[in-house]
Amino acid sequence: MHDLTTVRTNSTAATTHVVPPKILKALPDEPNKDADPFMVSFSESDPDNPKNWSSVKRWYLTGIAGLLVLNATFASSAPSALVPTLMDEFGISREVGNLMVSLFVAGYCVGPLIWGPLSEQYGRRPVFILTFFVYMCFQIGCALSKNIASLLVFRFIGGTFASCPLANSGALIGDIWDAKRLGIASAIFAVAPFAGPGIGPVVSGYLVQSEVSWRWLFWILTIFAGVCLLLIVFTVPETFQPVILVKKAQKVRRQTGNERYYASFETRKLSFAQQMENILARPFKILFNEPMLIAITLYMSFVYGCIYLLFEAYPIVFTEGHHMGAGPSGLTFLPLPIGGVIATLVYIAFFNPRYERKIKEFAPKPVPPEYRLEMAMLAGPFFAISFFWFAWTSFPSVSLWVPLASGLLLGCGVCWIFLSLLNYIIDAYMVVAASALAANTVIRSIFGAVFPLFANQMYDRLGAQWASSLLGFVALAMAPIPFALSRYGPALRVRSRYAPTDQSISRASSPV
Template sequence: MSSSSRPSAEFHDHSTMVSQNPSPKLKPGNNTPSAVLPVDSPIDSIDLEAATVNEEKHSSRHHETPLERRTSAVNEAWPTPELEANPELMKEAIKEEKDVFLVTFDDNDPLDPKNWSKLYRWYLTFASSLLVLNASFASSAPSGMLPPIMSHFEMSQIEGTLTISLFLLGYCVGPFLWAPTSEQIGRRPMFIVGFLGYFILQIACAVAPNTAALLVFRFLGGCFAACPLTNSGAVLGDIWDNEQRGSATAIFTLSPFAGPSAGPLVAGALMTSNVSWQWLFWILSIFAGICWIMIIVSIPETYGPVILVQKAKALRASTGDPRYKAALELNEVSFAKKLGRILGRPWKIFFVEPMLVIITLYMSFVYGLLYLLFLAYPVVFVQGHGFNGLESGLTFLPIFIGGIMAVFLYLYVFAPIYLKVSQAHDGKAPPESRLPMAQWGGPILAISMFWFGWTSYPWINYWVPVVSGLGLGLSVVLLFLSLFNYIIDAYLPVAASALASSTVVRSAFGAGFPLFGKQMYETLDPRIASTVLAACTLLLVPVPFVFEKYGPAIRKRSKYGLST
């Protein structure tokens, strides 16, 4: 071991090791996979800080040496703090025994998701976005159908609001399972199980016999719907490198806002058509079923360490040699310990990373504000302007259009700027290069909230507050594009777990804000309520400016984040 303050984990590269100690079943030069790299003994100096896996290595594997590939494979499968804190894991990872062949990706390996065709990766991006659109659409859909639902079950206003809040509360529970488990057994199994449960629970909502059953089914539906919300973003990190992922994320980030915006519109159209409220959940069931079939048919495993486990198993089966091991297989522990690691990882990360906490609180406030508008808009447009359900649903369209504007703004303004920064840093742009979008988005959000509030008088033409939705959608998507990418860039080795803890807190805000939103806008009136919210938004505006300046210094002291 190295005498440095961090445990050493740099593999010695003995290029002759394969010929010195080959598998008896695979002789060198006779179809020996170049990705099967023997772990030599003694391995006494793995520098985890210097060798932490990053996307730039994945995007140019043909430039990696065998040493770099071995080091990347271990560090991608096992975050640095877990190697530091677990001596047994460290011992297994550096593997002092000679007879172990570490399986990694070959140069230009077709099994490596980052080497798949660009067309297919874009398909997976749109498919992942559709899964998130599905889940987020279900979250807000009942808001446009509340009157008939409340009438059928004889609900109070609070109980009606809980059909939205409890679904979002499910988002707080689901990520504990879906995200960290995906880092152990893969994304695809989680998508299959998660969407099947989500599909069944939409049917259950449609046939719910009473209020309690409907609320329980909505909560459980949110737990299962949290699967795409936490894992779809990680899929983008699996298949795209730094420079390309930004454009993919721009498309993806629109989904969490397109879904909630579409929910009230569809529900309002159904209510105006005088169809049964059950049809809302039947539509959600059909949509979920189609997406589940799409997952089964066309979405493969994308998580590199799990693909390498499958590759190692195939090599062991074809050769009969048990020495082929993927990095994720190096530490065999009991089920209880593995479960504890899976469930505890998101919060171990969250509570030791103050930067992640602050960014999460910023995103959570914005997310809660978005869901509060689903109850504030009816106060302004139904009570104030006399709109019906369909007309009220249409008022959410500008939020979606504003989100589309943000995507184009990213693709044609911010992405080229980021590309220049990346090229100036040899393809390794610092995470802080993602923050300019948030620096613009924060002030635009505050201005839009003032605009919406102080033009919400019934005697002012309804188009004026409606158009404020363009600024709301533009700012929210800019903020999420910026901060979402920043989290992935800064915490890439544990991106799914970092996003999971962030999603839990964000969803708690989304669940809580609707509970007081309607009362807040009715009691304070829309002008004062919007002013209070805009003032809170102004207090958060400096956050991306602070992290742009101090982020690199903070990341150098980070346990889980990338220091470079």
């Protein structure tokens, strides 16, 4: 199978199809005689193949993908410091005010089920453009809202459209990088989901301290979304290979006048019922039939929920306990993204080279997914320890720098857990990885939306020390999950309907 079809004679029709010289220049000298002569595909060095684009272009697109995720996660947490202001203006309870964050994250439960499959049908670019335009419009709606009901509705709908990068930015990175460089690109990209929630409270905190209208935050979000939309429109090309090949096939048909040329994606015909099954049912069918995926999803969902719970816990410890203003209180979240950056650098310097050596060791076979779990084995105890550290140094009599430092360890743990387990899902489930990740994202987002709603009650009744310790105990109970997967994962994959396994290496597939 090759780039474009060369001049051939169809023996059945006894006709010759002539390809213009400018198209022939791109054809290989030795066509594959076993391939369908009318199927359009990429040649080895085809410049239209995203994996053959220049490194500068691909790193730029990786940065843009991370920026889009940063935008969405920044918007999710940004209103957290505005809750007291909204309580005064609209006469609402704190629980209703916390819905400003929870409902936006609840939109993440809906969006990935829509935007992922749509991008696999129509391409990444049009879905990014559509969602960011609508998302920007709803930020304008938030800025102009006259009551709390409209504000909450706009936040939920805005979160649904803002969730597009959570589903598709990682897919874009997978479109443009080969397996060797994908690890580094993914690690750099992985900082964005944790940097956004850490930066959001800083901006809103200083807006509150400056005593400007709360509406200014949503104008800032509108501007940020508008800038990202312009970057997408003018600098982000289509990266989904099947859609690119469809456009190449259309171009060949126009230039040759021969309607037999086609891309394999054009032959894919799914009924509406099949499309709905793929979008809504298959992710959860896979989830409930896979013990491995259930364990991973529960662990990652708990970790994700804890990140959003901290938006209620940190103000109790730092704003109330240490009497910090709204602006400086927002700065207390910065150790989380800083810890994520440190974790990424360690991954690039240490863990990724180790994995590259495993690629050579197992070649030409793939590396067993269990080798992805090393970071999670280390990160699980780190994550639990960070909560005990935060819990028992959160007394007002203890220097605030001590509980702040726990955020560095927490950020490292979260980043490594997510990098490790997401890569494990991709490696283990392969062709159904998108559905497995969709189910994981939905359940994770439910935890992220619900945790802030009970945080205040938990911290009020248990106290900051025991409330944080409770989270530490749960994290400690979940820390053995990566070890169990490393030990029993190969056997579970052999019996799995969805995780293909090379049984010849199943005995050697555990790194411990």
